[in-house]
Amino acid sequence: MYSNWETVIGLEIHAQLSTNSKLFSGSSIAYGAEPNTQANEVDLALPGTLPVLNKEVMNLATRLGIALNATINKRSVFERKNYFYPDLPKGYQTSQLELPIVEHGELFINVNGEEKRVGVTRAHLEEDAGKSIHGAAEGCTGIDLNRAGTPLLEIVSEPELSSAAEAVAYMKKLHSLVQYIGICDGNMQEGSFRCDANVSVRSKGQEELGTRAEIKNINSFRFVEKAINFEIERQIDLIEDGGEVVQETRLYDADKNETRSMRSKEEANDYRYFPCPDLLPVVIDDAFIEAVRGDMPxxxxxxxxxxxxxxxxxxxxxxxxxxxxxxxxxxxxxxxxxxxxxxxxxxxxxxxxxxxxxxxxxxxxxxxxxxxxxxxxxxxxxxxxxxxxxxxxxxxxxxxxxxxxxxxxxxGLKQITDTGAIEAMIDEIIASNAGQVEQYRAGKEKVFGFFVGQVMKATQGKANPAQVNQILKQKLTG
Amino acid sequence: MSLDSGAVKNIAHLARIDVSEADLETYTKDLSNILDMVDQMNAVDVTGVEPLSNALDATQRLRADVVTETNKREALQANAPATEDGCFLVPRVIE
Incomplete structure (x- = not known):
């Protein structure tokens, strides 16, 4: 039914880096602490504070770059992505745009026995936001900023995945890889590994990409597959009915197995990035990269x-x-x-x-x-x-x-390998099953299984199968 | 002018700055002048010049990955207009 269409999927995966402290402050990032007990002046964006970059994140990001056979930029720059939301105290997220730490990588996936190369456009460092707790008090939203400033690596694939199955294979491969190289614990329940999927469809043979919808925060492999498949069908049905896909952010509802519009991206997309004046360019050298390479598992x-x-x-x-x-x-x-x-x-x-x-x-x-x-x-x-x-x-x-x-x-599971004992048992069984012996000798070889079963029953499965077979054959052929 | 008043309104909204109708024309003119100056600078040939991302001729210092901060919630929430169960309270955000 949908054979005239092809799907184009790109994934943005946020991997929480396994550090002790935050990206720009000395607060702990341990999971599950009491609200706001791991949020200090820098995380809260109080006036007069300055961010200082965590050295370990450079090490971890470089490891990913090496594992993805990517370019590691020796000079990377942090920028401000500006938007307003209560769980973002600074009014901007510190991220990387023009010069991310990692670019031009690749990952090989295997679907239906076929290997496929998937390009990784980039991986950049950025901070996580805090958490909004809805229904905290009447008419209010509670804000917990423990997570604000936690280091993330956003890993962006090329739009080269062509089915939900490929998307899941890519995500699983990356999930395994980040754990292998020890940069992320991969805990999806705790949100250490999250996925946004950009999905679009186009009719077969069409050059340009269709308008995409972004499905946010899908937190399990199963949901990624279901959400993408739902979205593909929705878009095709929409276009076939004469409608148009709008560029927007959609949320996957696992209970209803559907995606629904969250907000139109047209306006929200204007993040007015600019280089963060509080942070200098980050420079690493070949010696640093080679040291990390030497440490790779x-x-x-x-x-x-x-x-x-x-x-x-x-x-x-x-x-x-x-x-x-x-x-x-x-x-x-x-x-x-x-x-x-x-x-x-x-x-x-x-x-x-x-x-x-x-x-x-x-x-x-x-x-x-x-x-x-x-x-x-x-x-x-x-x-x-x-x-x-x-x-x-x-x-x-x-x-x-x-x-x-x-x-x-x-x-008492020791195998019986005493030939004499097995022989004695087999003699007994042959003697008391004359009918079956007859059948076997008349050429009904299936009956052999019956004798094996009898011996195993008598020994509670402990007779050595090879010996049983050999002795039985000898005696039955008689 | 490189900007119209609609664009200025939009920029003001994104930055959550309340610009009155009366001031709109002035801002539109001033901001356009700035952009015109940027255009003028864009005409300069910068082939071979590295982009500048910070005015200081220095690179970022890195700190060791050590937890140095302790729980200061009580002090940090002393000035918050409303808190409950350790959370800052804000007017309800509807997703």
Whole structure:
């Protein structure tokens, strides 16, 4: 139905930088403090105060520039973006316009197995605003300025994303990247990573871009996808019905799954930027950039390539493991303990991921440590337990019943590998199931599964499957 | 004149400055004169000259990322017209 249209999306992502103090003052940026207990004279814009730039933000912004293979401007300038709102005490937001710290970067995303390069126009430093609390007192709005002045990096993509799925892939990739390089905690609930989406549509083949609408502050991957898809349909329907898209800011309402107009941008867009006279140009040198480069951790794409190359993992396994740095570290710790990488990957991406997902835990909170998982894998490798029984052992470890050896001991899960014992059991089963033996010997090979099942039942799954298969085959063929 | 009175009204509104009708003409003329002077300066060839973003020939000093401030809410809210539960109160803002 919408096949005559194409979508153009650009994302503006605000990443809160992981510093101790604010962009221009020594106030704490710790989350969740009592209102206005972390807002000092500079944050409140009292007369006579002057901003002094936090050195750490230059380090963190440079890290992002390196990770995005971008140009890092050695000279950047802060400007004032002027507008009035109660949660903005200065009457302007200190931001960067003409000379941002980072420009011309790129990020590679993967959608439906295809890699796509997405240009990153720029990333600039700016301050966050305070928080308005509606319904505080009758006819009033409460203002909490703890967040005012918190350092943000606004990362702006080129309008090169062509579907909601691509937008989500881009956002997830960037979300993982900022955490990898330790510049942002990525906590979306607390607003550390927020997304505005610029969405427009145009008929296929049309050169110029359609009029865009900006959807503000979408705070989850799921909502980004839904909000963009809603907006695409809205714009196409509007144009097909003879209407026109107006340039405006829209708000996504998750409860109703719709976007609605917030304010027309025509006037509000006139921010009358000018260089901030309170701040001098910020200059960094090559030595600074090289020092930051020397400090960079391995990036996700490089790590993934290494996992495939060095460990022989599949692309999918490597991608899943390197999605988050803690998971990649966990996997490497298991492998470092002498475990076969494929076995380690299977357990990390399988049972461990499933349990983490089920209990909504991060891998750093896993009750099963990398050391414990490695211990269990060793017991699989030396035939003490089978893969199947190992799941039971894993569950035991997850529930705090000790390490693999303890769980195996207490629950009596040790695999039976004594050939004599297995043979005796099989003899017994063959003797008491003459009918099935007949069938098997008459060529009904499916019955073999029945015998395996009987042996496993008799041993509570503890017989070594390979041995069972071998002995059964021998005896049945008789 | 490079500005008309409508543009001046708009600029005044954005800056939340109340300009009376009586003063409008004067402001329009004065602001236009300033812009005309800027136009005159724009005619100068500045090829190879770095843009100036601050009159001082210096660069920004940086401070270490250390929390140096303590809670001074009580003192800082002493002059606020209205507060409640630690928040500054302002007339209701409708989104």
């Amino acid at each position: 391995e990036l996700p794409d490089a790590k993934k390539a290494r996992f495939v190359g060095d460990f022989g993992l599949s692309d999918e396994d490597a991608a899943q493991l390197t999605n988050s740095r803690p998971m990649a570290d966990y996997f490497e710790a298991v492998v470092a303990d002498g475990i076969d990488p494929k076995m380690a990957a299977n357990w990390c991406n399988g049972e461990l991921a499933a349990w983490l997902n089920k209990e909504e835990k991060d891998v750093t909170e896993s009750p099963v440590s990398a050391e414990m998982l490695a211990g269990m894998c060793k017991r699989i490798a030396d035939n003490t337990i089978s893969n199947k029984i190992a799941k039971e052992v894993f569950e035991g470890m997850w529930n705090g019943e000790g390490d693999a050896d303890a769980v195996i001991e207490v629950k």
